[in-house]
Amino acid sequence: MYVAAKGGEKAIRNAHALLAKRRRGNRNLPSISLAQIAQQLTLAVDRVMAEGSLYDVELAALAVKQARGDLIEAIFLIRAFRTTLPRFGYAQALDTAEMLVRRRVSATYKDLPGGQLLGPTFDYTHRLLDTSLGVADQANEVDDQAGESKTADDAAAPVSMPRVTDLLGQEGLIEGAPADDGSEPFDITRAPVSYPVDRSTRLQTLARGDEGYLLALGYSTQRGYGRSHPFVGEIRFGDVEVIFDAPELGFEVSLGTVQVTECQSVNQFKGTATTAPQFTRGYGLVFGQCERKALSMALVERALRWEELGEERGAPAQDEEFVLSHCDNVQATGFVEHLKLPHYVDFQAELDLVRRMRAEHEESRRAADMKEAAE
Amino acid sequence: MNAHAVGGMPEITYNFAYLDEQTKRMIRRAILKAIAVPGYQVPFAAREMPMPYGWGTGGVQVTAAVLGPDDVLKVIDQGADDTTNAVAIRGFFEKTARVATTTSAREATVIQTRHRIPETPLSENQILIYQVPIPEPLRFLEPRETETRQLHALAEYGLMHVKLYEDIARHGHIATTYAYPVEVAGRYVMDPSPIPKFDNPKLDNCPALQLFGAGREKRIYAIPPYTKVRSLDFEDHPFKVQRFAKPCALCAATGVYLDEVILDDKGGRMFVCSDTDYCNGRQEAGHRGEMAAPVGEGA
Numbered sequence: 001m002y003v004a005a006k007g008g009e010k011a012i013r014n015a016h017a018l019l020a021k022r023r024r025g026n027r028n029l030p031s032i033s034l035a036q037i038a039q040q041l042t043l044a045v046d047r048v049m050a051e052g053s054l055y056d057v058e059l060a061a062l063a064v065k066q067a068r069g070d071l072i073e074a075i076f077l078i079r080a081f082r083t084t085l086p087r088f089g090y091a092q093a094l095d096t097a098e099m100l101v102r103r104r105v106s107a108t109y110k111d112l113p114g115g116q117l118l119g120p121t122f123d124y125t126h127r128l129l130d131t132s133l134g135v136a137d138q139a140n141e142v143d144d145q146a147g148e149s150k151t152a153d154d155a156a157a158p159v160s161m162p163r164v165t166d167l168l169g170q171e172g173l174i175e176g177a178p179a180d181d182g183s184e185p186f187d188i189t190r191a192p193v194s195y196p197v198d199r200s201t202r203l204q205t206l207a208r209g210d211e212g213y214l215l216a217l218g219y220s221t222q223r224g225y226g227r228s229h230p231f232v233g234e235i236r237f238g239d240v241e242v243i244f245d246a247p248e249l250g251f252e253v254s255l256g257t258v259q260v261t262e263c264q265s266v267n268q269f270k271g272t273a274t275t276a277p278q279f280t281r282g283y284g285l286v287f288g289q290c291e292r293k294a295l296s297m298a299l300v301e302r303a304l305r306w307e308e309l310g311e312e313r314g315a316p317a318q319d320e321e322f323v324l325s326h327c328d329n330v331q332a333t334g335f336v337e338h339l340k341l342p343h344y345v346d347f348q349a350e351l352d353l354v355r356r357m358r359a360e361h362e363e364s365r366r367a368a369d370m371k372e373a374a375e
Numbered sequence: 376m377n378a379h380a381v382g383g384m385p386e387i388t389y390n391f392a393y394l395d396e397q398t399k400r401m402i403r404r405a406i407l408k409a410i411a412v413p414g415y416q417v418p419f420a421a422r423e424m425p426m427p428y429g430w431g432t433g434g435v436q437v438t439a440a441v442l443g444p445d446d447v448l449k450v451i452d453q454g455a456d457d458t459t460n461a462v463a464i465r466g467f468f469e470k471t472a473r474v475a476t477t478t479s480a481r482e483a484t485v486i487q488t489r490h491r492i493p494e495t496p497l498s499e500n501q502i503l504i505y506q507v508p509i510p511e512p513l514r515f516l517e518p519r520e521t522e523t524r525q526l527h528a529l530a531e532y533g534l535m536h537v538k539l540y541e542d543i544a545r546h547g548h549i550a551t552t553y554a555y556p557v558e559v560a561g562r563y564v565m566d567p568s569p570i571p572k573f574d575n576p577k578l579d580n581c582p583a584l585q586l587f588g589a590g591r592e593k594r595i596y597a598i599p600p601y602t603k604v605r606s607l608d609f610e611d612h613p614f615k616v617q618r619f620a621k622p623c624a625l626c627a628a629t630g631v632y633l634d635e636v637i638l639d640d641k642g643g644r645m646f647v648c649s650d651t652d653y654c655n656g657r658q659e660a661g662h663r664g665e666m667a668a669p670v671g672e673g674a
Contacts, residue, residue, distance in 0.1 A: 357548065
């Protein structure tokens with residue numbers, strides 16, 4: 001007698017109870033607060049906001065906690081929440097020239113108006129494990145004033161910090177930034193994407209794309225697969241005001257500030273018979289401090305512009321449909337992980353066919369043997 | 376549905392069947408277009424759902440868009456009501472829409488399925504909703520959407536016929552055993568989702584409305600009731616479905632799709648109905664297979 005496996009419902013309930021227990025870990029230790037995650041795992045929270053496409057530090061911290069530190073799972077939680085939010089309209093385009101800059105470096109100029117501002121960066125740190133951080137809770141482990149501007153001059157520095165690409169633009173050395181024609185941008189979260197796509201669709205898709213995926217593709221362009229000779233014209237991170245035109249009020253309203261990282265790459269370009277030689281640009285913009293992502297995005301964005309710039313195509317990073325349709329980690333992880341779901345109906349169909357073909361193969365082999373023996 | 380309030384955070388509430396009404400309207404428009412052009416893949420702005428892409432988000436969105444408070448919902452995966460993903464999706468709608476659910480294919484007004492069509496014939500007042508992973512039947516022959524779109528527009532399906540022909544030349548059989556391509560209403564070639572080709576004949580002239588939702592790929596398509604659906608084949612290699620050598624070991628049904636269950640590591644195996652509702656119904660009616668519990672001792 002056979003009894004089929006049943007009780008999926010109970011198994012799922014138990015699995016989820018176990019998950020909650022494992023997430024909490026040892027109960028003798030205090031539970032992490034959302035504020036601790038937001039304050040001390042800032043870059044994890046930033047990545048979740050960036051790829052989750054929702055600027056909300058508290059919710060992102062909650063997602064990191066709920067996902068047990070699995071950032072793609074956290075991004076997924078944020079996306080699933082974001083999609084339920086109503087749309088009130090579009091903010092004005094962010095003016096990153098007016099950014100309250102916390103970090104800004106240019107690789108193309110030694111010095112420039114506004115100067116180089118290193119800010120909080122891992123760059124130039126020696127990657128030596130700092131065992132002093134292993135000691136629990138030292139209130140004075142860092143000096144509260146460490147690294148902050150001390151003079152009035154320093155404090156005034158962020159006031160004017162023109163973008164490097166604007167400086168190059170004054171001389172006509174770089175192609176102009178695409179003009180805002182006032183039309184509503186395509187919204188990849190509200191309409192299905194159809195290839196080929198316009199630049200707003202491309203940038204939106206890359207902005208929420210997986211950091212690791214864009215990093216690898218950007219890297220590939222540096223190794224000869226669609227080389228575009230990039231310079232980091234500038235990478236800047238800081239606070240930008242979000243302005244919303246409320247038609248019923250008749251005036252602009254500031255909704256607050258968001259932290260973003262912007263990267264503008266300066267790339268080579270040969271002129272044509274009708275246009276003088278100019279540098280071209282690649283663009284990356286990401287919520288929070290995500291420099292690796294902003295830089296990778298700029299490289300990939302530039303690589304995808306091969307057609308409008310009359311370049312040859314052939315590298316993976318230049319293939320728009322390939323790059324854009326696979327860069328969303330929530331989609332990718334879902335489809336890859338769905339292989340864990342039962343497929344036994346389909347597998348049964350394949351089993352049946354393979355057995356049949358093996359039987360036929362055996363039969364024809366035996367027939368051939370018999371014929372041989374008879375000869 | 377009310378989520379738990381978190382700390383000082385405001386409580387999060389969701390609409391009937393999770394999706395907001397604007398989104399449902401957008402999906403219903405896509406469904407209407409899909410019904411008007413049978414077998415054509417209508418792009419729609421699929422939303423992120425609270426379950427992963429690839430786990431039925433397309434089917435869930437279509438179900439959410441057509442579900443009313445009086446509907447009775449059945450959810451199956453691999454033909455079974457008690458597979459974990461079917462349980463999870465059924466639970467989702469119990470929670471977000473508070474609709475009645477059933478395992479009976481006869482009682483259900485809406486059936487969401489993954490990989491099977493119920494053995495019980497469907498009726499005019501039912502909707503069968505398929506979860507679709509890859510809606511494009513030509514995808515594995517031509518990966519580019521820009522290309523496949525043109526092939527459909529021109530009804531240029533030579534690639535598919537060549538593929539089927541090469542199968543025969545190489546293996547002596549058409550080697551597609553599930554997601555077997557069909558031609559709908561004499562026009563579009565369509566992927567029926569990864570149902571075994573055993574189920575393909577049930578697509579044809581079906582009294583129920585059949586809707587297909589692909590969330591990740593953002594496509595909806597449909598087979599309206601009583602539509603001609605033909606599985607692609609050749610005159611000298613007509614379409615044939617799988618036949619099982621033995622009847623169901625639990626309910627003795629023949630002419631149904633069976634799952635193979637491995638009993639031990641010595642080659643012991645049995646075959647049982649993949650459609651659990653159908654199998655249970657037959658056992659309740661007194662049918663007994665060779666490995667079923669005797670009457671009165673039911674599992």
